[in-house]
Amino acid sequence: MEFEILLVDDDSMICMVHRLLLQNAGIDSKPVSKGNGLQALRHLDKESRNPNKRFLIFLDINMPVMDGWKFLDELQQREYKDRVEIVMVTSSVNMMDRNKAESYPQIIDYVEKPLELESIKRWIKDPSILPYFS
Amino acid sequence: MYKSDKHTYQQFFNLIPEPLCITGDDGFIRKVNPAFVELLGYSEEELLKMPINEMIHPVDREKSLHEIEKTFNGAPSKGFQNRLRRKDGSYIWLEWTTTPSSDESYFYASAKDISKRIATEEKLRSVIEDLETAQKIARLGYWIRDLQTDMNIWSDQVYRIYGKDPQQFTPTQQAVEDLFHPDDLQYVKLSVEKQFRENDFVTFEHRIITDKGEVKWLMERSHLIRDDQNRPVEMKGTVQDITETKQKEKELKISNERFEIAIKASNELIWDWDIETDKVNRSAGYEKFFGHDFSETEGSEGPWLKIIHPDDRESVKESLNSLLTDPDRKLNTHDYRVIRADGEIAHVTDRAFVIRDENGNPVRMVGAVLDVTKSKNLLERIRKQNKALKEITWMQSHTVRAPLSRILSIAELLKNGEVSNEEYEILFESVVTSAAELDEMVREVAAKTESLNRRDNGV
Numbered sequence A: 001m002e003f004e005i006l007l008v009d010d011d012s013m014i015c016m017v018h019r020l021l022l023q024n025a026g027i028d029s030k031p032v033s034k035g036n037g038l039q040a041l042r043h044l045d046k047e048s049r050n051p052n053k054r055f056l057i058f059l060d061i062n063m064p065v066m067d068g069w070k071f072l073d074e075l076q077q078r079e080y081k082d083r084v085e086i087v088m089v090t091s092s093v094n095m096m097d098r099n100k101a102e103s104y105p106q107i108i109d110y111v112e113k114p115l116e117l118e119s120i121k122r123w124i125k126d127p128s129i130l131p132y133f134s
Numbered sequence B: 001m002y003k004s005d006k007h008t009y010q011q012f013f014n015l016i017p018e019p020l021c022i023t024g025d026d027g028f029i030r031k032v033n034p035a036f037v038e039l040l041g042y043s044e045e046e047l048l049k050m051p052i053n054e055m056i057h058p059v060d061r062e063k064s065l066h067e068i069e070k071t072f073n074g075a076p077s078k079g080f081q082n083r084l085r086r087k088d089g090s091y092i093w094l095e096w097t098t099t100p101s102s103d104e105s106y107f108y109a110s111a112k113d114i115s116k117r118i119a120t121e122e123k124l125r126s127v128i129e130d131l132e133t134a135q136k137i138a139r140l141g142y143w144i145r146d147l148q149t150d151m152n153i154w155s156d157q158v159y160r161i162y163g164k165d166p167q168q169f170t171p172t173q174q175a176v177e178d179l180f181h182p183d184d185l186q187y188v189k190l191s192v193e194k195q196f197r198e199n200d201f202v203t204f205e206h207r208i209i210t211d212k213g214e215v216k217w218l219m220e221r222s223h224l225i226r227d228d229q230n231r232p233v234e235m236k237g238t239v240q241d242i243t244e245t246k247q248k249e250k251e252l253k254i255s256n257e258r259f260e261i262a263i264k265a266s267n268e269l270i271w272d273w274d275i276e277t278d279k280v281n282r283s284a285g286y287e288k289f290f291g292h293d294f295s296e297t298e299g300s301e302g303p304w305l306k307i308i309h310p311d312d313r314e315s316v317k318e319s320l321n322s323l324l325t326d327p328d329r330k331l332n333t334h335d336y337r338v339i340r341a342d343g344e345i346a347h348v349t350d351r352a353f354v355i356r357d358e359n360g361n362p363v364r365m366v367g368a369v370l371d372v373t374k375s376k377n378l379l380e381r382i383r384k385q386n387k388a389l390k391e392i393t394w395m396q397s398h399t400v401r402a403p404l405s406r407i408l409s410i411a412e413l414l415k416n417g418e419v420s421n422e423e424y425e426i427l428f429e430s431v432v433t434s435a436a437e438l439d440e441m442v443r444e445v446a447a448k449t450e451s452l453n454r455r456d457n458g459v
Helices: A012-025 A037-047 A068-075 A079-083 A095-101 A117-124 B002-015 B034-040 B044-049 B058-072 B115-138 B156-162 B173-179 B182-198 B243-266 B284-291 B303-307 B310-325 B373-416 B421-456
Strands: A002-008 A032-034 A053-059 A084-090 A107-112 B020-024 B029-032 B077-085 B091-100 B106-113 B140-146 B151-154 B201-209 B215-226 B232-241 B268-274 B279-282 B331-339 B345-356 B362-371
Touching: A002 A012, A002 A037, A012 A032, A012 A117, A012 B373, A012 B421, A032 A037, A037 A053, A037 A068, A053 A068, A053 A079, A068 A084, A079 A084, A095 A107, A107 A117, B020 B034, B029 B044, B034 B044, B034 B106, B058 B077, B058 B091, B058 B106, B091 B115, B115 B140, B140 B156, B151 B156, B151 B173, B156 B232, B182 B201, B215 B243, B303 B310, B310 B331, B310 B345, B310 B362, B345 B373, B373 B421
Parallel strands: A002 A032, A002 A053, A053 A084, A084 A107
Antiparallel strands: B020 B029, B020 B106, B077 B091, B091 B106, B140 B151, B140 B232, B201 B215, B215 B232, B268 B279, B268 B362, B331 B345, B345 B362
16 A cells, blocks of 8 residues: 655645655655645546555645635545545634535544644544554 | 444444454453454354453463553553464464553453564574674674774673773773784784775784783774765774684694604605595605705606606505505505706605505505615715725735744744754745735735725715
8 A cells, every 4th residue: 555645735835844844743755745726636636546545635725726625526526535535724714614624525634724743643643644654 | 323423433343454352341352353353263252252361371361460450440551462372272472552441341452463573573582692602602792983983882792802891991992902912003003904995894813912911812804884975984893812723823833843844854755645636745845855846746657756766666666556555554665766856866765654544445645755875875885894894804814824824834843843954944034935925914904994994084
């Protein structure tokens, strides 16, 4: 089994900071950064051809071209959707967004920026997440 | 000769058209002439067998017997009146002229039928009584003024109106005018003079002040009487106390004025639609309402409908129709737009109240139109401000959050993790640019708020 981490945010600085945070938390591989939902979807469509590959995605909501919600809707049409875990990382502080996010089966958590080390330590305890960090 | 004389008297007695009788001291009639028989309807035989007091009306009986007694004592009498019963049971009023015989054993009597006169008198008396009652009810008094002496003659009611005692007050014209309200005297004199130049009948109103200090309103109707050389000799007139009517008129006027002031102050315009005649009356304010002239009475399809905004016209008609046709409804409120004479749009709230007859059919509709343009405009301004405020809020929650969360994320990373020198440089540079971005946004928010303040102050 292969595990890949995908950072989806139009703010490249956020992507970089998150990458450094995850590396400090001890991830195995180098995360892939994508600037919006469409770029992320193209990457996944290609990489998922390897049936042994699973993906952990840190997903922003407000992005140009294709936002986080549209990306989630598109994902539901894909055969590899069950090989994906998603953490929503947003600058929104809206309760409606939180409730909407929880209706997607791939969402394992919903956090507001900044992403904190404490949160990462919590996810690692999850057996399905642990392999990304070993 | 005597026999011949007696025969002559007998013939006279029978011929005289006046009813005559001779009555004895036994109370029986001795002799009657045909006129007497005809008057009472009994036959001569019946009359001669009946005591005279049986024919007299019971009420008149005692005074009649007293009168007969006087006659027998030698006093001829004239003008005594009583009633006798005719054969058909009816009573007849008679006036008697009597004279006793020389030996006082019988008396001659001639009767005159005065029933008609009595009936007329009674009728007149009742008319006068009715008239007096009517005068009292109408508080109407009569007066006559002699123009030579300037002396007035007053009926009792005039004394009552002026609050004067007939025994103590002499109504000379000067004394009467002294009772007039000082503010009215000059006006009354001029007005009466002017009217008499055109007409012998004048009508005027004036006030008097009674001795008790009470102010009364009087209505006078005068008639100028002229002699055969057409010179005025006297004035006759009626006077009526109209204080109560005046008081009510005044109260009504005050109430109307209050109502109109209220209408002006409230911006409300009252309309009143008579459905049967399809006439609409509008309160005074309409004349200049929205710059249009509504002084003319108009129908429901009149000029008001024409100034209603074309897009709202149908809905106004429908709304009124639904109120007219639904017997369970009384009130309806409808908001619509009207076009002012200057072309501007005004917003109104029109409240209508329908009045129905006993069968539930609408007969009248009364309504009040309130100009709500000001509050509408205020609402619109609040709506715009809300939109601007939402924009500011959105900018704060989304745009401002982005550089802020970037700074916070970098802080979180540097607090816990290790980064290379090269990475540190990049992160530091990002904190600086993010801070500058934030600074600019805060300035933008301040500028927007400032522009809202300016709009609020009407600049």
